[in-house]
Structure formats: C-alpha cells, structure tokens
Amino acid sequence: MLISLSEAEIGKSYRVVQLHGGLNFQRRIAAMGIFIGGEIKIIRKAPFKGPLLVDINSSVVAVGRNIAFKIHVEEI
Amino acid sequence: MKFLLVGQPNCGKSTLFNQIAGYKAIESNFPGTTVSYTESKFILNNETISIIDLPGTYTILPHDYAEKVTRDYIFKNDFDIIINVLDASTLSRGLELTLELLEMEKPMILVLNMIDSANAKGITIDENELSKILNIPVVKTIGNKGIGVEKALETAYSNAKTKIVNKITFRKDIEDSILKIEKCIKQFIFNKRFTAIKLLEEDDFIQGRVELCGETENVLSGIKKEIENSHGINSAMVISYERHGLAMDIFERVSKFSKPKKNFTKIVDDVLMHPLWGYFFLVIIVFTFFNIVFKLGQPVEGWLTTIFDNLSHLLERYFPTSQFIGSIISGTINGLSAGIGIALPYIFPFIVGLSFLEDIGYLPRIAFLVDAFMHKIGLHGKSIIPLITGYGCNVPAILSTRNMNNESDKFKTAFLATFVPCSARTIVIMGLVGYYLGGNMALLIYVINIFVIAVMGKLLTKMDNEPSPGLVIEIPTYHIPSIKSLSQKTWFRLKDFVYVAFPIIIVSSVTLSIIDYFKLTDWINRLLSPITTFILGLPQKVGVTLIFGIFRKELTLIMLNQALGTDKIATVMSKTQILVFTLFIVFYVPCVSTIAALKMELGTKKTVLITVTTILVALVIAFSARIIGTFVY
Ligand SMILES: Nc1nc2c(ncn2[C@@H]2O[C@H](COP(=O)(O)OP(=O)(O)OP(=O)(O)O)[C@@H](O)[C@H]2O)c(=O)[nH]1
Ligand SMILES: [Mg+2]
Numbered sequence: 283m284l285i286s287l288s289e290a291e292i293g294k295s296y297r298v299v300q301l302h303g304g305l306n307f308q309r310r311i312a313a314m315g316i317f318i319g320g321e322i323k324i325i326r327k328a329p330f331k332g333p334l335l336v337d338i339n340s341s342v343v344a345v346g347r348n349i350a351f352k353i354h355v356e357e358i
Numbered sequence: 359m360k361f362l363l364v365g366q367p368n369c370g371k372s373t374l375f376n377q378i379a380g381y382k383a384i385e386s387n388f389p390g391t392t393v394s395y396t397e398s399k400f401i402l403n404n405e406t407i408s409i410i411d412l413p414g415t416y417t418i419l420p421h422d423y424a425e426k427v428t429r430d431y432i433f434k435n436d437f438d439i440i441i442n443v444l445d446a447s448t449l450s451r452g453l454e455l456t457l458e459l460l461e462m463e464k465p466m467i468l469v470l471n472m473i474d475s476a477n478a479k480g481i482t483i484d485e486n487e488l489s490k491i492l493n494i495p496v497v498k499t500i501g502n503k504g505i506g507v508e509k510a511l512e513t514a515y516s517n518a519k520t521k522i523v524n525k526i527t528f529r530k531d532i533e534d535s536i537l538k539i540e541k542c543i544k545q546f547i548f549n550k551r552f553t554a555i556k557l558l559e560e561d562d563f564i565q566g567r568v569e570l571c572g573e574t575e576n577v578l579s580g581i582k583k584e585i586e587n588s589h590g591i592n593s594a595m596v597i598s599y600e601r602h603g604l605a606m607d608i609f610e611r612v613s614k615f616s617k618p619k620k621n622f623t624k625i626v627d628d629v630l631m632h633p634l635w636g637y638f639f640l641v642i643i644v645f646t647f648f649n650i651v652f653k654l655g656q657p658v659e660g661w662l663t664t665i666f667d668n669l670s671h672l673l674e675r676y677f678p679t680s681q682f683i684g685s686i687i688s689g690t691i692n693g694l695s696a697g698i699g700i701a702l703p704y705i706f707p708f709i710v711g712l713s714f715l716e717d718i719g720y721l722p723r724i725a726f727l728v729d730a731f732m733h734k735i736g737l738h739g740k741s742i743i744p745l746i747t748g749y750g751c752n753v754p755a756i757l758s759t760r761n762m763n764n765e766s767d768k769f770k771t772a773f774l775a776t777f778v779p780c781s782a783r784t785i786v787i788m789g790l791v792g793y794y795l796g797g798n799m800a801l802l803i804y805v806i807n808i809f810v811i812a813v814m815g816k817l818l819t820k821m822d823n824e825p826s827p828g829l830v831i832e833i834p835t836y837h838i839p840s841i842k843s844l845s846q847k848t849w850f851r852l853k854d855f856v857y858v859a860f861p862i863i864i865v866s867s868v869t870l871s872i873i874d875y876f877k878l879t880d881w882i883n884r885l886l887s888p889i890t891t892f893i894l895g896l897p898q899k900v901g902v903t904l905i906f907g908i909f910r911k912e913l914t915l916i917m918l919n920q921a922l923g924t925d926k927i928a929t930v931m932s933k934t935q936i937l938v939f940t941l942f943i944v945f946y947v948p949c950v951s952t953i954a955a956l957k958m959e960l961g962t963k964k965t966v967l968i969t970v971t972t973i974l975v976a977l978v979i980a981f982s983a984r985i986i987g988t989f990v991y
Contacts, residue, residue, distance in 0.1 A: 305592055307827075308592060309595070310827070310830055311830060312598045315451045315602075317599060318591065318599075326631060326633075328729060328730060329633040332729045333729045339450050340447070341451055342832065342834075343830065343833065346733075348828045
C-alpha cells in the first residue's frame with residue numbers, strides 16, 4: 283500500500299516508490315540519497331507537524347513534512 | 359602547485375585544511391560551515407603549494423549559494439589536483455560526488471576521512487580495492503587527530519598533473535546516448551563526455567557556456583524522450599540514478615561490516631530530540647548558556663573596571679584632562695578599560711560556549727526541533743543556524759545564509775539575522791541592563807528580541823509569500839570536541855576581537871576625547887536630541903554614543919561611560935532610561951561590518967531597506983519601553 287512518507291511510522295522501513303515534485307525537488311533529495319527504489323527508515327518525528335528524522339544508507343537526515351508529503355513509499 | 363579540497367558537507371575538509379595551514383578556516387559539526395573559499399600556502403618538497411578549502415557540496419550541480427561557490431571555483435580556476443575528501447562513515451553517498459568529479463578527468467586523489475567514525479559504525483573499507491576500481495590513489499585519514507594528513511599531501515603531490523582515465527561506465531543504453539550527444543558537441547568543458555553528461559543533466563552553468571546548434575538540440579531532446587520512456591524517470595535525473603547505483607555497488611564491494619559499537623549518538627538523541635524532553639533541554643541549555651556568560655562576566659567586569667578606574671585617577675593627577683595630552687591619555691585608558699574590562703569578560707565565555715555547541719553537533723538538532731515553529735514565520739529549520747550564528751556575530755550569520763536554497767529564504771533569514779543581538783550587543787545588555795537592573799531584566803531583553811524577530815518574520819512572509827522549499831538537512835553524529843580544537847577556534851574568533859576591535863575601541867575613545875576637547879560633542883548631541891531626549895527621554899549626552907555604535911555596537915556602552923563622565927551609570931540614568939537606551943542599541947542600525955556583509959549578499963536596495971527598518975523598529979520598541987517604564991518604576 284502506497285502512503286506518503288509523512289504518514290510513515292517510527293521504527294519501520296519503507297521503499298521509495300514515487301516522487302511528486304519537479305526537477306529541483308528531485309535533485310535536492312537525491313543529494314541526500316533519496317532515490318526511487320531506495321530504502322528509508324523512520325527514526326523519530328518532531329511534534330507539531332515538524333520534520334521526520336530518517337536513516338538513509340546509514341546517514342541520518344531531517345526531512346520537513348512538506349517534503350515528506352511528496353515522497354510516496356511502501357512498507358517493507 | 360594548487361590543491362583543491364572538494365567534498366560533501368561536514369566530511370572534514372576544513373579540519374584537514376587547518377591541519378596543514380594552521381587554524382584559518384572555521385570547522386564545526388554541521389553541514390554548511392564553510393561558505394566561501396580560503397586559501398593558504400605551505401611548503402612541500404621545496405615547492406610552495408597553495409591549498410584551497412571550499413564549501414562542501416553534495417554534487418557539482420549546486421542547490422544553494424555556498425555550493426555555487428565551489429562549482430564556480432572548480433570551473434573557473436586552474437588547479438593541479440583535486441583532493442576529494444569523503445566521510446568514510448557515509449561512503450556510499452560520498453562516492454556519488456566522487457564519480458561525478460571523476461567525469462572531469464582532472465588529476466584527483468581520494469581521502470577517506472573519519473575512519474574512526476566508520477569503524478565505530480562497524481564499517482571497514484578496503485582502500486586498495488577502492489583505488490583499483492576508481493583508478494585513483496586512496497588515502498585514509500583521521501582529520502581531527504592529524505592522522506594520515508602527511509601521506510595525503512605526499513600522494514597529492516606525486517599525482518598532481520597526472521591526468522586520470524575514468525574507467526567507470528554507466529549502463530549500455532545510457533552510454534550510447536551520451537556518445538550520441540558527444541558526437542554533436544563542438545565546444546566542450548574539461549572533455550566531451552563530461553559536457554555531454556552535464557547537458558543531459560540540464561546543468562544551466564554548462565548549458566550557458568557551450569553553444570548548441572540546432573542539430574545538437576534535436577539530438578538531445580530525442581534522447582531525453584527515449585530515456586524517459588525506457589527508464590520512467592526525468593531524463594535530467596537519470597545520471598544521478600546511475601551514479602547512485604554504481605556508488606552503492608562499489609560501496610558493497612569495498613566494505614566489510616561487523617557489529618557496530620554502541621550508538622552513542624542515538625542514545626543522546628533519544629533525550630535531546632525527544633518530542634517533549636528535547637524542548638525542555640533546549641530551553642535549559644540556552645538558559646544555562648546565558649547564565650554562565652553573565653555569572654562569569656559580571657564579577658570579572660567589576661574587578662577589572664575598578665583596577666582601570668584607579669589607574670585613570672592616578673594618571674589624572676599627573677596629566678589633567680584639561681590639557682590636550684591629558685585628554686588623549688584618558689581616552690586611551692578609557693578605551694583599554696572598556697575593551698579589557700567590559701567587553702572581554704562577556705565575550706570570552708560566550709565564544710567558548712558557542713564554539714562548544716557548534717562542535718558537539720547540537721545546532722542541526724535545534725533545526726530539527728524548531729522547524730515547525732519556523733514555518734509559522736515563513737521560514738524553516740535550516741534558517742535557525744544563521745540566526746544562532748548571529749548571536750556570535752551578525753557578519754558570518756549573514757554570509758551563512760548562502761546555505762539557503764532560494765533567494766526569498768536567503769533574504770528573510772539575513773533580514774532577521776541582523777536583528778539578533780550579537781556578542782557586541784550582549785556586552786551592552788549584560789554590562790548595562792544585567793549589571794544595573796539584574797540578570798532577569800537582561801533575559802527579558804532577549805525574550806523581547808525573539809518576539810520582535812518572530813513578528814518581523816511574520817510580516818516579511820505577508821509581503822513575500824514564496825513557498826519555502828522546506829527542510830532537508832543531514833544530522834551528523836555527535837563529536838566530543840578536543841580542548842585543542844576548541845581553544846584554537848576560540849582564539850581564532852577572539853583574535854579578531856583583540857586585533858580588530860581593540861584598536862577601533864581605543865581610537866574611538868581618543869576621538870571622543872578630542873572632539874570633547876574641541877567642544878564638538880555638544881553640537882552632535884544637540885543634533886540628535888529629537889531622538890534621544892524628545893522621543894526616548896534619555897540624557898542628551900548619550901547622543902554621541904549612538905554615532906560610535908554604528909562602527910561597533912559595544913562602543914555605545916564604552917563611550918557611554920566617557921560621555922556621561924562616570925562609570926557609575928546608575929547615578930546619572932534612571933532604570934527606565936537604562937532599559938530604553940539598551941533596547942534602542944539592540945535594534946537600531948546594523949554595524950558597518952554587517953552593512954557591508956548585507957550589501958555583498960543582498961545588494962544595496964535590500965540593505966537600505968533593512969537598515970531603515972531597524973531604526974524604525976528600534977524607535978517603536980524603545981519608545982514603548984519608555985511609556986511602560988514610567989508606570990513600572
Ligand atoms: N571523528 C572524527 N571527526 C572529524 C574528523 N575530521 C573532522 N572531524 C570533525 O567533523 C566536523 C566537521 O569538520 P569540518 O572540517 O568543519 O567539515 P567540512 O568538510 O569543512 O564541512 P563544511 O564546511 O560544512 O563543508 C568537525 O566537528 C570536526 O572536528 C575525523 O577524522 N574523525
Ligand atoms: Mg568547511
């Protein structure tokens with residue numbers, strides 16, 4: 283089932299399936315290692331609709347909610 | 359010979375640079391510390407070599423203004439070798455940049471830094487295998503301990519000018535497409551393949567520099583369609599995907615994995631990034647920080663100013679200020695007394711504290727915690743780093759807005775950063791309000807300031823509602839800073855104060871003595887009295903200090919003693935007046951260095967806008983304080 287990364291749950295791992303954003307958006311997140319087909323693990327979430335802390339190939343990245351919205355993933 | 363240090367943010371380039379050059383570039387534990395290039399020279403094998411520390415960049419297709427500095431430097435300058443620095447603990451991502459750099463086929467070596475962090479994660483890297491695959495030398499280093507640095511330099515030296523052959527290839531159909539583009543390229547940068555790849559990636563820098571004929575453009579758009587059909591992704595991204603795949607592959611081939619050591623960072627973050635405790639500790643840390651600065655600074659200020667006081671009374675007996683020479687001597691003593699007695703006691707603990715927070719890696723965590731609030735004022739978490747830097751000094755804060763991803767965020771962040779009370783203004787707040795009205799009142803000024811910044815942010819967003827691109831920032835592992843690196847950094851920043859500010863303070867004091875001697879002060883004070891006495895209800899004599907404050911903010915306090923003819927301010931100014939004066943100083947006009955930085959980053963028009971706004975805000979805030987003050991005191 284496809285969900286946006288912002289709905290993902292802490293402690294679970296996901297595979298990136300779709301990216302809903304333009305070239306600039308794709309470039310920016312690719313720079314941090316987020317690619318379609320890649321794995322993302324949710325480490326924690328900030329309250330008040332704050333960012334998510336995720337593990338991407340063993341580097342840790344904070345991803346704002348409005349960015350996470352555009353990343354669609356499925357659980358693995 | 360010229361060596362370039364190129365690598366992703368926070369991999370340790372500046373640390374390696376400082377090992378070679380002596381402490382010349384600030385190193386901190388967050389991505390985006392370095393925002394402009396620093397050059398230094400050293401001697402190796404009897405040859406003078408210049409080495410350049412560049413801002414970190416994830417790719418050579420920049421996403422922000424700091425990364426642009428690096429891209430432009432690589433493309434516009436001659437160099438003999440690239441030293442590509444990688445954080446060995448995030449090797450797979452770092453290799454993507456390496457592969458991109460290799461495409462230039464310029465002389466290059468790889469430096470695997472942070473080997474200690476990689477080991478802690480349970481990663482061991484076979485550098486010989488990596489070297490074989492990439493066809494360039496690989497050296498392992500631990501930058502902060504200086505391990506491997508010499509070997510890296512020797513290797514760079516012996517490989518400089520040896521052009522490399524890039525043996526890395528993408529999948530067949532992509533290579534075929536690249537070849538087709540190459541065939542119709544007439545002008546190229548570095549080499550044809552590199553240029554073809556960059557055209558496919560829609561790099562506007564390269565696009566603007568190679569003229570495309572109709573034939574090339576047709577071929578290019580044909581190929582892009584083909585790729586989009588067969589790969590199902592934006593053709594401009596296809597090369598990134600190729601590099602990503604290759605990098606993951608190489609990483610698997612050269613790495614051995616064992617059980618990681620206890621994850622210290624995770625344990626600490628469970629508290630410091632906790633949805634509840636995280637904020638609790640944020641407040642505690644900030645509160646403790648200012649308390650330490652205040653509690654350490656205040657008694658020292660007391661002792662030192664007493665010593666200078668006695669000295670100046672002694673000298674007064676031999677050189678009365680009614681004589682020209684006497685007035686110059688008293689000006690010099692006043693300046694020295696202020697610089698050493700008032701400024702240093704607060705600045706020193708402040709710099710140590712800020713450097714510690716930077717080095718340990720707490721700043722990006724604050725970005726994570728406050729992102730949601732920053733959205734409310736139209737910014738996002740990344741802006742908090744320039745704002746926090748601003749508490750040290752507004753100039754680097756404004757320069758560090760180069761880490762913002764668009765013009766609007768950059769403008770807003772720089773605008774708000776000029777409102778942040780820098781350490782010079784902290785001297786005034788602590789030395790005046792803190793000293794005479796108590797620590798709580800000083801704290802209140804910081805709270806008022808944050809409130810004003812929030813309101814300004816809100817207003818700016820109302821005027822320019824360009825959606826912010828949002829937060830994406832790497833959160834590094836914690837590093838315990840060594841005493842050595844902390845003291846080097848403290849001295850690097852303090853040196854600036856001692857060498858730059860001290861002379862200005864002394865010259866200003868002497869200048870004030872001289873204009874006093876020639877009775878010009880009254881004239882200036884009268885000119886400013888509509889502001890000082892009429893609106894703010896301050897003694898007319900403070901007028902002249904506002905002029906000096908434009909050069910350096912702490913001069914207002916320093917000159918105040920001299921202007922009022924006493925260092926016991928409380929005897930000549932009421933509590934309300936002290937508060938009003940300080941609030942005005944905190945907000946009015948950025949100092950000249952800040953104005954210069956604003957002009958460089960944002961241009962004249964925006965700088966004027968910011969400067970005028972600060973004066974208006976200062977008047978409104980200080981006037982309100984005057985009104986409220988008359989009721990309270
Ligand atoms: N554990 C460990 N820490 C290191 C090593 N090298 C550097 N550091 C630390 O890593 C942090 C980042 O170092 P910098 O030199 O500022 O990194 P940079 O590559 O210049 O970063 P940007 O300027 O942001 O691109 C600092 O806190 C250094 O003390 C190393 O080999 N091992
Ligand atoms: Mg740096």
